[in-house]
Amino acid sequence: AQSVTQLGSHVSVSEGALVLLRCNYSSSVPPYLFWYVQYPNQGLQLLLKYTTGATLVKGINGFEAEFKKSETSFHLTKPSAHMSDAAEYFCAVSGGSDSWGKFQFGAGTQVVVTP
Amino acid sequence: NAGVTQTPKFRILKIGQSMTLQCTQDMNHNYMYWYRQDPGMGLKLIYYSVGAGITDKGEVPNGYNVSRSTTEDFPLRLELAAPSQTSVYFCASSYLGRGGDEQYFGPGTRLTVT
Numbered sequence: 001a002q003s004v005t006q007l008g009s010h011v012s013v014s015e016g017a018l019v020l021l022r023c024n025y026s027s028s029v030p031p032y033l034f035w036y037v038q039y040p041n042q043g044l045q046l047l048l049k050y051t052t053g054a055t056l057v058k059g060i061n062g063f064e065a066e067f068k069k070s071e072t073s074f075h076l077t078k079p080s081a082h083m084s085d086a087a088e089y090f091c092a093v094s095g096g097s098d099s100w101g102k103f104q105f106g107a108g109t110q111v112v113v114t115p
Numbered sequence: 116n117a118g119v120t121q122t123p124k125f126r127i128l129k130i131g132q133s134m135t136l137q138c139t140q141d142m143n144h145n146y147m148y149w150y151r152q153d154p155g156m157g158l159k160l161i162y163y164s165v166g167a168g169i170t171d172k173g174e175v176p177n178g179y180n181v182s183r184s185t186t187e188d189f190p191l192r193l194e195l196a197a198p199s200q201t202s203v204y205f206c207a208s209s210y211l212g213r214g215g216d217e218q219y220f221g222p223g224t225r226l227t228v229t
Contacts, residue, residue, distance in 0.1 A: 004157075044207075103218060
């Protein structure tokens with residue numbers, strides 16, 4: 001069975017500071033990993049995903065994430081926070097033994113950006 | 116492309132009432148999903164479909180039913196609404212449902228049962 005743990009349900013960052021959102025997963029098979037963003041009263045939008053190949057993945061809006069198999073992690077970063085980054089962020093994993101795309105989502109991390 | 120559309124956006128139901136949440140996608144995706152989102156809990160899969168005429172239960176199916184008569188539509192039926200079904204409901208779709216395929220989400224339906 002797969003599972004996802006997001007450390008910290010709320011993160012507050014200053015505008016211009018580094019954004020770091022932590023995601024650890026458990027999976028018995030090589031995982032596919034995703035980060036989604038949810039702005040208030042909207043659906044989820046894909047930020048980036050890791051399937052195979054390069055372990056550093058770049059996404060939209062200046063975000064990137066690194067797949068570290070030895071640490072079972074897929075942390076999301078952005079060098080400089082912008083006010084528009086205030087949203088909820090979800091990490092998800094798929095790729096179970098039946099190899100179809102059923103997702104397991106983390107509980108989410110709410111990001112607040114302060115001026 | 117409109118992507119994934121959901122109606123209604125908001126709904127208030129009384130306990131025991133029934134309703135259908137509509138979901139339509141225009142991307143010719145084979146796989147469709149229904150999730151519910153509760154605060155601090157992430158998204159939980161209610162039902163999914165791998166194609167027209169084929170549906171299966173997810174993690175939290177009790178109190179819900181689905182059907183998939185066309186590729187485009189995947190309605191979610193709530194029978195005998197209960198306060199525990201107060202939640203935000205998201206429909207999603209993906210092309211083939213392979214492990215690396217991303218899911219595309221609708222804007223959600225906010226449901227309150229009182």
